[in-house]
Amino acid sequence: MKNCLNCGEVLVGRKDKKFCDGYCKSAYHYQQKQNNEDAFYKEVDIYLKQNRRLLKAYNRAGKSTVRREVLLEKGFRPDFFTHYWKNKSGDVYLFVYEFGFLRVRQNGREKYVLIKWQKYMAKSISM
Numbered sequence: 001m002k003n004c005l006n007c008g009e010v011l012v013g014r015k016d017k018k019f020c021d022g023y024c025k026s027a028y029h030y031q032q033k034q035n036n037e038d039a040f041y042k043e044v045d046i047y048l049k050q051n052r053r054l055l056k057a058y059n060r061a062g063k064s065t066v067r068r069e070v071l072l073e074k075g076f077r078p079d080f081f082t083h084y085w086k087n088k089s090g091d092v093y094l095f096v097y098e099f100g101f102l103r104v105r106q107n108g109r110e111k112y113v114l115i116k117w118q119k120y121m122a123k124s125i126s127m
Contacts, residue, residue, distance in 0.1 A: 083095050
């Protein structure tokens with residue numbers, strides 16, 4: 001007799017059955033994914049790609065301002081970035097590859113100033 005790969009219960013039914021129900025199947029595969037060491041890196045990569053896509057979409061002109069909640073509703077994760085750059089005023093722009101953002105407050109609203117990486121910024125890059 002075969003047992004469920006997740007809970008160990010005896011399986012009844014088809015010969016090739018591996019799980020007793022959909023819950024056990026889902027729980028087993030979720031646990032397998034969590035145990036995978038590369039899962040963390042894949043998840044971070046997904047967030048970085050999503051952030052880059054959103055910053056690119058909202059910054060076609062090279063510099064723009066967008067309300068913070070607009071980006072967050074689209075799935076933007078400001079805690080995932082690749083590097084940062086500090087300008088002469090002391091503002092710290094966070095970058096996702098070549099697209100940067102700075103959180104500001106204008107007219108009582110949280111916004112992001114979006115910029116694109118420029119060559120002169122390389123002199124003072126921080127990683």
